[in-house]
Amino acid sequence: MQGFGILGSAIVALIVLAAFRSAIIADVSAVDYCWRIVLGCGAIPGIAALYFRLTIPETPRYTMDVEHDVNKATSDVANYLQKTDTTDENDGPGNHVGVPKASWSDFTSYFGKWKNGKVLLGTSMSWFALDIAFYGIGLNNGIILSAIGYADTHDADFNLRAYNSLKNMALGNIIITIMGTVPGYWVTVAFVDKWGRKPIQIMGFAVLTVLFIVMGAAFNPLKEHSIPAFIVLFTLLQVI
Secondary structure (H helix, E strand, C coil): CCCHHHHHHHHHHHHHHHHHHHHHHHCCHHHHHHHHHHHHCCCCHHHHHHHHHHCCCCHHHHHCCCCHHHHHHHHHHHHHHHHCCCCCCHHHCEECCCCCCHHHHHHHHHHHHHHHHHHHHHHHHHHHHHHHHHHHHCCCCCHHHHHHHCCCCCCCCHCCCCCCCHHHHHHHHHHHHHHHHHHHHHHHHHHHHHHHHHHHHHHHHHHHHHHHHHHHHHHHHHHHHHHHHHHHHHHHHHHH
């Protein structure tokens, strides 16, 4: 659903800009209201998620690992499997057991073994490297759109030019998300069980490595001599 979240943010930005069009053309500093409203709208899904999180019953794992209540955890599992909301006598004070609390010594003793530590190190460093590149590009889509000339406008009036430039960036982000980000997520949803999680992850990292190297090494030549190729490569980055 992250792709739809990214799409939603671009749509909200476009709507807010359209609502403030007259104000921005009259005084470009009105843009300040736009980004504050767009940023504030991002809190709405978070508040909704917080409400539902506070009102749903705890998971059996939480009941077992944190509250150490074996009877309540067993009851929660049974209710879930039966798809019922019925409660029983185990909803009161339960059978609490003395489960040892996890500690740093447990962590170090487990991941201190190379066969376990290499999995954690490989996973975390792979995602660390990916996030630097992926989110670095995603947060600078406006720069990419300007580089290919999409965000540029030729209006004589500065305020109108600023408004149209921001509008084009919002539209460009919508196009990029519809063409790349959303389809990419759902292609994975469709094939991840058939291809397997590890193969599809390795394939994605491998293709992204090649695409990032090409985009990084040939950024200026691509945007100067082959905008279509630049757009295709950039879209593929979003898909993968």
